[in-house]
Amino acid sequence: MKHPILKAATGLLGLLLLVVSCSKSSDESPTDSCTGVTINVSATVTNTTGAGLSNGSLAVSATGGAGFTFSLNGGAFGNATTFSNLAAGSYTVTAKSSAGCTGTGNFTITTGDACAGKTIVVSGVTTASDKCSNTGTVTITATGSSGFTYSLNNGTYQSGAQFSNVAAGSHTILAKDADGCVKSATVTVTTATAGTNFTAVKNLIQTNCISCHNNSNQNGGVSFADDCGIVSRKDRIKARAVDGNPSFMPQGGQLSQADKDKITAWINAGGKYTD
Structure with missing residues (x-):
């Protein structure tokens, strides 16, 4: 059995040893949990669909923890793995694990082709035009996209698909969608058939007036050799052949009343090539 003094001394020595051991442990550096850890960041890049648009995205992921x-360009970290509504440009994504280890990846969103993968089809329906005035119409139809506006012969685009007062001949029709994708086609506006009233008047002029009013002999500077020349001078024809103002024509004698009535009927109908 130990003496009480010796027993106390032994207990005190044990306490001192314990204190020394704890102090030594507190002087050591803690182990870095990210040493040797490599965080790799990857992303699926979706480019914008056209210039000036902010519809690109980055779908990000990470390995190594x-x-x-994730953080985009130094912003706040969050749980979202997709960054949307991004414009074309360079982006840095940082991934941080639950242990606080980080890694970065650099990605580029480019301006994509807004028209890639689209099949736009343009067609047109026409109505004939008067030979001597532009009365044709063109109505454009487009499929394969949305938000179309329309142009005729590379003119100003408009929301309406119909164009009026179109001349006879070949025309380029164009449709442009909301992304600026343009498709074109060609249509032909035909010349309308001559009207029965015009044809009757033309026959009268061919019989009674053409000898004095043709391309070689243009009395008074007037030629009726061209259909549109007849139409453009309908008021003069009525004045001379029907009203006798300032005198009756043709020179060989007045037309019969039936022939005068043919001219009057044509004028009253509109005096056009198609009337």
Whole structure:
């Protein structure tokens, strides 16, 4: 059995040893949990669909740890793994694991082709035009996209698909969608058939007036050799052949009343090539 003094001394020595051991442990550096850890960041890049648009995105992921959160261009970390509504440009994504280990990846969103993968089809329906005035119409139809506006012969685009007062001949029709994708086609506006009233008047002029009013002999500077020349001078024809103002024509004698009535009927109908 130990003496009480010796027993106390032994207990005090044990306490001192314990204190020394704890102090030594507190002087050591803690182990870095990210040493030797490599965080790799990857992303699926979706480019914008056209110039000036902010509809690109980055779908990000990371390996080398667990419990990742992500930051875009130094912003706040969050749980979202997709960054949307991005414009064309360069981006840095940082991934941080639950242990606080980080890694970065650099990605580029480019301006994509807004028209890639689209099949726009343009067609047109026409109505004939008067030979001597532009009365044709063109109505454009487009499929394969949305938000179309329309142009005729590379003119100003408009929301309406119909164009009026179109001349006879070949025309380029164009449709442009909301992304600026343009498709074109060609249509032909035909010349309308001559009207019965015009044809009757033309026959009268061919019989009674053409000898004095043709391309070689243009009395008074007037030629009726061209259909549109007849139409453009309908008021003069009525004045001379029907009203006798300032005198009756043709020179060989007045037309019969039936022939005068043919001219009057044509004028009253509109005096056009198609009347």
